[in-house]
Amino acid sequence: MKNWLKGLTLSLALSSAALATPDAHAVDQFTDYLKTQHHFAHQHIDGADVLVLPVAEGGLVLPQKWSDAAKQIITDAVALEGFEGKQGQFLELLALPEFYAKRLWLVGTGTELERAAAERIGATLASKLSDKMNTVVVHGKDLNPNQIAAIAHGMDLRSYRFDRYKSEPAARPEYTVHWHGRDEAAAKAAYALTQPVAHGIFVARDITNLPGGDGYPKAIAEMAAEAVANYDIKATVYSPEQVKELGMGALYGVSQGSQHKAHLLVLEYQGGAANEAPIALVGKGNTFDTGGYNLKTSGSSIVRMQTDKAGGAAVIGAVMALAGQQAKVNVAGVVPLSHNLISGTALLPGDVVVTGDGTRVEVVNTDAEGRLILADGIWFARDQLKARAIADIATLTGSKARALGTDYAAIFSEHDALIGAMQAAGELTEEQVWQLPLGPYDGIIDSWLADVQNVGSPGAQAGARFLQHFAKDTPWIHIDMAANAYSTSAKGIHPAGANGYGVRLLSEWVKNYSDAE
Template sequence: MKVQAQNGSAWIMEMATLGMLMLALIWAQSAQAVSQWSDYLNTEHRFEHRHIDGADVIVMVVPETSGAIMLPKMWQDETKNAVSAALEVAEFSGKQGQMVELLAPPGFYAKRLWVVGMGSELNRFDAEQLGATIAAKVTDKMSTVVVHARALSPSQIAAMAHGMDLRNYRFDRYKQTPKARPSYVTHWHGQDGEAAEAAYLATKPLAHGVFVARDIINLPGSDGYPAAIAELAERAVAPYGIKARVYGPEQVKAMGMGALYGVSQGSQHKAHLLVLEWHGGDKGEQPIAFVGKGNTFDTGGYNLKTSGDSIVRMQTDKAGGGAVIGAMMALAGEQVDFNVVGVVPLSHNLISGTATLPGDVLVAGDGTRIEVVNTDAEGRLILADGIWYARDKLNARAIADIATLTGSKVRALGTDYAAVFSDHPELLEAMKAAGDETGELVWQLPLGPYKGIIDSWLADIQNVGSPGAQAGARLLQHFAKDTPWIHLDIAGNAYATSAKGIHPAGGNGYGVRLLAEWAKRYAEKTQ
């Protein structure tokens, strides 16, 4: 798949059908991947064009127009008259997101008709959102959905189907009697069913990566501890040819990663380091590296979180690690032709007689002494050793770290944007373009000057400073040294209490799509 930006458009995709079919074949040949896919969705997409009588709903996707909406010639006159009247009353013009619903139109061959506007242009993310909107309206009493999409390209149809998949994910393993998951077949009637199917199948590894990231985020802290997340990740990436290595607590300690080890030393679940490698490029080629915060539960340590609302969702503190694992699956599933590695430091920040105390000094992998002024600023400590490992042990040519890091970020930007920090224009340009493409938007915050922001009188540096988001970023930059580096603070972005767009309630897998798209764009510019 080759993705390009042209004339300001965020979504002009040139897809080679042969390449898509090869990706589809790779997916279909992986029995494990197919089995895992069925664990998440009971829905199915079919792309052959055939007439279906008695469908539960016909969805007609139409472009924006200033005139009358063109209805299919084969419809009966009484159907066309009823639909035209309904559209006129609703002042429907085909603007993006407009929808008119009709129940059992006279003379119609389906139980319902939904007329949906696609606007004058439909980029990738808008197409995904449109698919999610349709998925959200399909009830558990519907088994057959037919989408008339002749106005859409194969890639737009694939994006809509992908959006439906993302919305239909459910995390229901803790419910005694889970509500039935969506279970229906969507038939797509477009211009080129074979190309649409190939394009859709190419989205499956990306969706699977998002699903795994959501699982990781949603797992409660007592079940989603470091060793458990490492084991889950190993199983998830195995069908994709990703090499996985897990370093246990004693190995972490022996390698000198005292910042990572120190965060977990108060828990029975000690620190682990998960390393994932995809070799799609030449042997010896420097990889692009992701480093994701995997703090599997955060009490704040001795700087205890005292708000019930803040502590109850702290299993989401591993969202950055989940994003890295999911992005690795997406890129390997797409068979990208460059080397990429994922590093996920895994910790469990609890209180006990052995826990790190405020004022303690931890020694990171590169020898830096860090004064722990606040034990609740633990994410940057584990990321420090993760970044060091990616730079020193994996010889990364560029590093992107991602973390639910600071409340300061939420106060600055809210939850619509992730904060991005970097001094490297080429990394920033690729990240901003990736955000526009995927709808996971980023906004750059300054790294400097902020001189002395993390200076310590006791050690080399300290783990807090003001402004808070910048202090976290500056600490991480210290460990990247001269390696091109970019930092994503996704605090507030990774979890929602209610469903919206392509995301159901709970963990949303934020960052999987963003990192995967960023890596492709950056690799294309630097190869």
């Protein structure tokens, strides 16, 4: 996609102070996450710790003002190391003669620097900065403003830390980057538009990382409501009693064995016409999943089950991103929140629950709880919010992980416009998606006991067909992001732990789909 910052156009204006003063990270919400700063005003910095020179493939041009001795050393090192400016290449030189920085980093940008690649370059820079490198200057004269913003955004995303459970947390990255570019005002404005996206990702990472004992449904609902307080977002939290009164028996049932009962979080952002039906994002918010009486028996499978709320976290972050960018669309985020534990009151295999639309569901497997809570979330989006299109996202099935691994999420839909918009969003953000078939699979979730059952084979298709039942005739797409939400080690723009997968995918999808309607 050549227009690789589609949706982040400079005509958008932020409602917060971020656009006016992003170089000081003036957005209050960032203070809990980053100690870094980005300045977009050209000024000479003597004694910088690092000078970064982005180099296009085959296009090394050294500034005339640099000393002949320094240029000769650089030219010799480039030849010796085989540095050609290919995307991702990196070369460090120290203590050049008569130089105003302590070290020089050459970074290859390749022949065409797209958004995701620029973000990866930013992540590389952030990963190589030590606590002794506090001042960075980037010569960005050969970069356009969007490329500069994307590199800065990548630095921000990699610099996130989740350290609240460390008794002595390591110092967080604390550096200032001075960007010298062709149009610094435009770069500043473009970077400002990445800030609500980064904030949404950080909140999604926090929510997903939070252990199940602390991150139960009510706590997550309150955490999300606080996170969106400075945005133009209406947050509504439905209590367990209200969930029950609304008839959402599937959502309520998953949590009935826990002391922490089900909640429903609804976030509404109105950037479009007052009478326009919203696009709904529905995210699985199972705050911890033991599997219920179909208990997860492997320690390796149960220990990371706080990440089962990553779909819901992605929805929260995406609505924040859209609101912060003042996207011209009405969006509703629906996050059913549950806590799937075992007790004398928990759901039993073979029990029947009744969903919001009156469907009677045989719970054949209590570990297939995500589709139960999503069923009521989708019903709420369709029936109560009158959504004109619905995308649901969930860490839903092991079958998806076995089929596609961690490089792709699976998508299911019968609506070409939704599929095309999602594929384009995946390519833009490098949160790639791959379409799997919904049919034929007739009878896959039939039940002899009730209207439908909550499992079938093949597993990923059964989950999708189950959810499709509740979307009915509303245009709908399902994203199975199992195995995409967590990074075992730092890589690219992601530190170790929850990576905020889905925030950028969903926010770009909403804009793509809305623009194409």
